[in-house]
Amino acid sequence: METVSDFRRPSRRAVVGGFTSLGLLALTGTLAACGRQNEIQLAAAPATSLPIPPVADSRVEDGIRVFELEARTGTLDLVPGFPTTSAGFNGPYLGPTLRAERGEHVRVKITNSLDEVTSVHWHGMHLPPEMDGGPHQPVAAGSTWEPEWLIDQPAATLWYHPHPHGETQRHVNLGLAGMFIVDDADAPEGLPSDYGVDDVPVIVQDKMVGDEGDFLLDSSGNEVGTLGKTLLVNGVRNAQLEVASRRIRLRLLNAAPARTFNFTFADSREFALIASDGGLLTAPVPLTSIRLSPAERAEIVVDIEPGERVMLRSAGVELGAVAVPAAFGGDDEFDVLELRAAGELAPSSSVPETLASIERLREDDAVGLREFRLADRKINSKDMDMGRVDEIVRVGTTEVWEVRNTNPYPHNFHVHDVQFQVLAIDGEEPPPELGGWKDTIYLEPRRVYRIILRFGDYTSSSVPYMYHCHLLLHEDEGMMGQFVVLEKGEAAPLRISMDHDH
Ligand SMILES: [Cu+2]
CATH class of the missing domain: 2.60.40.420 (Cupredoxins -  blue copper proteins)
Known part of the structure; x- marks a missing residue:
């Protein structure tokens, strides 16, 4: 039986704890003590065929x-x-x-x-x-x-x-x-699109598994929340995927509560980033790694050679100017998904050079600038209040939002209803992987993220949309605000009524 450990942490940080009743279990190797949490390091798992979530009837x-x-x-x-x-x-x-x-x-x-x-x-x-x-x-x-x-x-x-x-x-x-998955007749021909075969959903989550099997949430006071040692992909450990064609498209989703992953292949091979959160980029971006914070997605296409095995991994991740990167998972490494190629591979089209046309939102068209400061568990010094209207937006307008993380630890920023574009980070043009539509963006500490959003179609004076940090502990603890989209001239509600909540 082939086994692959799904978690590695530099040995200086490994803590070897004593076995208690767990000695009775089929657990081997290090039992890393984790304070009151009793998180366990599971024994290496046998390679498991990646389950493909069925397409809903x-x-x-x-x-x-x-x-x-x-x-x-x-x-x-x-x-x-x-x-x-x-x-x-x-x-x-x-x-x-x-x-x-x-x-x-x-x-x-x-x-x-x-x-x-x-x-x-x-x-x-x-x-x-x-x-x-x-x-x-x-x-x-x-x-x-x-x-x-x-x-x-x-x-x-x-x-x-x-x-x-x-x-x-x-x-x-x-x-x-x-x-x-949203499909669109305008998407180009030539991208791998056989669901579960060469177009594969990859839902990645780290878990704290307790000594009685349950998923734990970290209550130790870690600022970012729960960072687990056990990695699940589509719900299983040590996932592998049989590949039968020369190119494969992976739809990566970081569905973890707190962890930011840095996806890369074990041999550092180049892949093509073809889509970000809100859809296809204008052209493929060659990369060797992609950072995804909680809730972010990336679609990548990677070339495969006959007979080879290559591991998609999460390597140590650059979190920006955080105080103690290791405390926020910056040093952690995981095996994510092993690709196992058949001896003979069916041909695949090459990735189209043009993927989509993206209308650039223009700062000149923006009617307003809003600032959002994320600190502790607040946005602009306010805790989430389900009844409060934090921001009033007029339908049909374009706005620039300046978002910053003023803590020395990770946050990110998600806006409901719209996909936005990144204008600048600290005044500089964003990297090409942030050149398309986004709905969630990682916020390195002490940097200014200037994003542009257009609010179309839907208005309501009684039901708001949310913006929030998608580190779920932070969101739950109040790092969220509400905006309403109103018609021009429509009066803003003083409070959001909870009458529609039941
Ligand atoms: Cu946060």
Whole structure:
């Protein structure tokens, strides 16, 4: 049996703890003590074929594509004899891939079979605020919610996850998350697009697994939240993927609560970045690594040689001017997904030189500048207040937002409803990997991120959209604000009524 350890940390930081009752378990190697957490280092796992989340069934009713999702609990088998309590959509962990085409109307019938309130947010989706699935659209235990909207954005790898205020980290950590792939007839020919074969969802999460099998959340006071030693890809450890063609497209999603990954191949080979959060870039960007903070996505295409094996890894990550990089996972390394090529590979088209046309939003068109300072668990010195309107935006306008992280540890910034463009970082042009549509951006400490956003289509004076840090501990602890999009001249609400919450 071939085994690969899924976690490496420089030995100076390894802590060898004593076995207690765990000695009875089939655990080997280091049992790294983690204070009160009792996180365990699992024994190396046998190589496991990467599970591919199924494409969700749908039916078309009166011109609307209808999906069904049921949030439910389940168990996983990670620690022998100790089932891990988990949750998922339509299964014990994660959820099916929703897939719809630009121009389609979709409806998702969501049944909450958990014993507590949750919600389902469509991360990266442009849609009315009532359908957004944020904290103002709770789904009570035992009830059903049926949001409906028009898919009107370019092809992209989006995702869905709960967003109940204060509980998002716990719900996502249990496994409530899935991909939502938007297709678009304008996408170019020639990209690998055989789902699960040469176009593969890769949902990456680190987990703290406790000595009784359960997923833990770090309560030790680590500023960024939960950084686990166990890596799951599409819900399994030590994942491998059989490759049968010369090129493969990986849709990378960082669905971790706190960790920023730095994806790279073991042999440092070049790959083509073809898409960021909101869709295809104008042209492929050759890279040897890509940093993704929680909730960010990247689509990459990599060339494969017949018969080879190559490991997609997460290497040590440059977090910027953080105080103690090692404390925030900067030194941690993981094996993520081993690609195992067949002896003979089917030919693949080369990656098109032009992928998409992206209209550049122009600073000259912007009507306003807003500043957002992220510090501790606040944005602009304010804790999240579900009733407060923090920002008022007028529909049809373009705005520039200046966002900065004033802490010496990681934050990121996610805006609902819109995809934005990065104008500048500290006054400099952003790197090419940040040249396309984004909905979430990592914030290195003490740098100024200047982004430009255009707010179209949807208005509501009673239901806001969110902006927040997507490190889920921070979000849950209040690092979130609310904006409403109003018609020109429409009066702003003094408070957001909670009457629509039930
Ligand atoms: Cu944060």
